[in-house]
Amino acid sequence: MLVGICLLSMTFAATNPIADAVNNYRNDVNTYSVTLRSKSRHATEIIKYYYKKPGFVRMEFVEPHNGALLVYDPMKKVVRLRPFNFLKSFVLNLAPDDSLVRSASGHTVAESDIGALLKRVEELQKNGDTELLGDEEVGGRRALLVAVEGVDDKTVGGTHKYLLWLEKDSLMPLRVKAFNVGGALSEDVLMDDLKINPALPSHFFEIE
Secondary structure (H helix, E strand, O other), X not given: OHHHHHHHHHHHHHOOHHHHHXXXXXXXXXXXXXXXXXXXXXXEEXXXXXXXXXXXXXXXXEEOOOOOEEEEEOOOOEEEEEOOOOOOOOOEEEOOOOHHHOOOOOOOHHHOOHHHHHHHHHHHHHOEEEEEEEEEEEOOEEEEEEEEEEOOOOOEOOEOEEEEEEXXXXXXXXXXXXXXXXXXXXXXXXXXEXXXXXXXXXXXXXXX
């Protein structure tokens, strides 16, 4: 048992799964698609989400606002929102920080991708503790459960602690829980049907 504990400690010291996840995302992921199932104190959301570097976003809303469509062009820094599927000619042009297109947790469209999430976790890790909690299964995929908690009252974007389930092969998050400094759950996001590097043509991120 003592040998096992020593080996586990050596493994923890030799690896930083958050840094590895950031590097893998930076180097190996150009596009991805996922169904986000998010629960927070404010809302429950189901969104089909598509991302293409350097920051193109497409969101197809299922719950709430079923049928709404949002696309973001990072070059033009413009969000185009079609709020009603039955009225395809009605499209709004908005700034990426407009309150209409902020998430229930307050994140802007430009901060909505997995890379932005990993950066927030990495920032908290600089003034926090990281713990590997073992292997679990999420949606039929093996995942490494990692906890990152700020020291004292340290927070990043209001989050004091993250629990992340990172897919064993890609280290992409399959589930994320965020907690405030009081220990209350702020948000629980399940990432279903994650696909890495699907073909997403540029016109996919446009609304005609």
